[in-house]
Amino acid sequence: MSLTLAEKLAKAVERTDSTVCVGLDPRLEALPKDVLPAGCSLESLTASAKARAFRRFGDVVIEALWDIAAAVKPQVAFYEIHHADGVAAYIENCREARRRGIPVIADIKRGDIGTTATAYAEAWLAPIDGAPPVADAVTVNPYMGRDTLDPFLKVGVPHGGGIFVLVKTSNPSSKDYQDRMVDGHPLHEHVATDLAGLVPGDGYGPVGAVVGATHPEGIKRLRHLLKRSWMLVPGYGAQGGTAADCALAMDDKGHGAIINASRSLTFPWGADKAAPPEWKSMIREAGIKMRDELRRARDARPR
16 A cells, blocks of 8 residues: 555654755756756757757756755746646656656646546556556646535545645735635635645645745744644745745654755855756765754754
8 A cells, every 4th residue: 555645754854853945946047067968059959959968967966955855846837838748748857757766746836627637637647558656646726616625635645646726825816816805714724724724634644835934924824724734835045035934834753844946055156157067966065964954953953
């Protein structure tokens, strides 16, 4: 019997003693020359060549951080730019992470209903042609209601999969809708309360929540509401979230949260600068630094 999503995450955190989630957001202009075809300018590359470079870069990042990463979160949009070849590269990066025992959260932010949601779920969370699922979890937008979520759980849970639902996201304008007051509470708290009802029992379940580190004032409240949901916490690093902010998403035992960083991990030299010769070691050093900062914040968090 396969492990549940909650068990996979707990096992990964225990294996690495880390809560680091590596966001893969490859950007062509920032890629190190080592992963590009020799002697070619960016302008001359075909979509297929660009996609192969993305795959090589993602595999190198995974190799550099495999013992530090408790999860990997590839953002599909950056790959979809290159159409079919890009999606193929995305899937191979996901498979490489899973081969190394790292849970994969496919950041696809789907949000549809009925048979459409089921098709999305089958694409990402179900075995196809004898191959294992592409991902262990996917990100889902709940705006259309429970019909958006149920098909993913129906398809994914039997294969050890689950979902991370957008609750309070890290972008500044999340307040435009997520903080609107409804019956005395912000809308995102109503979403959290409904999600809590999807996870009966005492332990963590297959319904996680995306809660941004850039809103520390609300994290503790959401941790209280979502006692049985793993939290995926974006916003650390480049977006301004601190390790202490992220630690607020952890439960009383320091569990239940994984902290995502993308640019600060995968382009620590700066996404607008050329990669130096030592770029691989810089990625690893950035991962170790993040892991250690989060460990210290976990141990020092308010009880």
